[in-house]
Amino acid sequence: MKITVVGLGVIGGSFVKALKGLGYEVYGVDCDLKTLEMAKEEGCILEGYQDGHDMIAQSDLTIICLYPSKVLDFIATHHFKKGSIVTDVVGIKSYFLQQALSMIDKDVEYISGHPMAGREKKGYLYASKEVFAKANYIVIQHQHNHQEKIEWMCQFVGQLGFKSVKIMSPYDHDEIISFTSQLPHTLAVALMNSDDEKYETGKYIGDSFRDLTRIANINADLWTELFFHNKDYLLASMDRFEKEFDQLKQAIMNEDEKTLKEKFLQSSKRREKLES
């Protein structure tokens, strides 16, 4: 079985590394020649291509690990093997999938995916199969997918080290992701920006501030695109957060010990069971 991974950054690079030794014929497409050479030397790909047209046309599975808009460009300009599976790793699905399905060949099985993994740093050098270890994977099922292909995809991804593989509709995906991924990014950005810089902040922080602001160092182009195309769900999640935050504020203002402790017990209990 021929697999081509397009874009050997942190996620694409981790795919080729996690695939090594599993018995597939793996090829890589990337604009950077050095990256392709490195991946080939490490034995993670059989061959690398800057222009992937020929290879893509023969691949049984194409994993496109590019930014959302670049994935659409790639789909629009490539022909995929009839009956092959094409997947992506884009962080939002409803809007994106609608676009992708409108332009891809009808005889291709397009199964969108979301590995909930990553690194703060970019590029192949930071890719490793450890990136996928203990992470969650979401396989997106749309109305035209064949059940057996979805099942194959889940089994395929299951070999790569993920802790959990779940199937979801694009709408459910975008709703839960607005809460678990996008909302945390808005909180980190707002926290970092609400510093009045009266003090030399870095000298007065502990791990809580470090942890909560790590993702405030954010890729502006990518996240603007992700936020705008998932606006409704994101705004609903932000509203829910604001209501909770306001309840905490009221409890502190009124020194309402009972309510505050109830909130603390609730969040503690939920955090404990989160990954149990």
Add this chain to the structure above:
Amino acid sequence: MKITVVGLGVIGGSFVKALKGLGYEVYGVDCDLKTLEMAKEEGCILEGYQDGHDMIAQSDLTIICLYPSKVLDFIATHHFKKGSIVTDVVGIKSYFLQQALSMIDKDVEYISGHPMAGREKKGYLYASKEVFAKANYIVIQHQHNHQEKIEWMCQFVGQLGFKSVKIMSPYDHDEIISFTSQLPHTLAVALMNSDDEKYETGKYIGDSFRDLTRIANINADLWTELFFHNKDYLLASMDRFEKEFDQLKQAIMNEDEKTLKEKFLQSSKRREKLES
């Protein structure tokens, strides 16, 4: 020089471990006999006491590593050596210091302190000198402190592995801490509690959600006390955050790309320089 550490939990335990080999006579006070035995076996204390009255009366430095209200109880019921230094590790200072200074013997140098370090887990087993490595320490100077004692304290703490030691007034401490420590805790609690639990959340999270909710598992008694006694500064920090969060929300609602990207660039720049 005789040093007694009171309360050998994560912080107190880390003190005795970090002090090992530095040439001081170190003693421990704890209600748990097993903890005292362990610390003695490891050579971190010369002797352990469940009742510390005699030892405290001879100590040149007493480091009280108990919860805020317990520190006050301890001060009220013990006599310290004339001219000795007494310190604590309490997370808020203005209210607390006023109480402590009103009850401690006048011939004792009380220098409040705040090691911005810790672990999610409690107890001596999780203590280690690594807890202090790369962490920030704040030495609190009040109007009755002697300058040379404050300088000694900074030099003393500097030996224990902290990355930075800063001197602050209790008011400045409480203001900056309301932003760098207390606000992050309110955000984590509100984020965790704003989950509508429509999905099995733990299966759809990545590291961003994990990082932002780690401290949502919170000690309810301790943090209620810390929040209520620093109410004004905390509410001001919460207000500043809310304003920023609302600006993000407006930018998303209006698909105002320019403002959103400016916010992202600001937070990225600030996060990068935070500990540079």
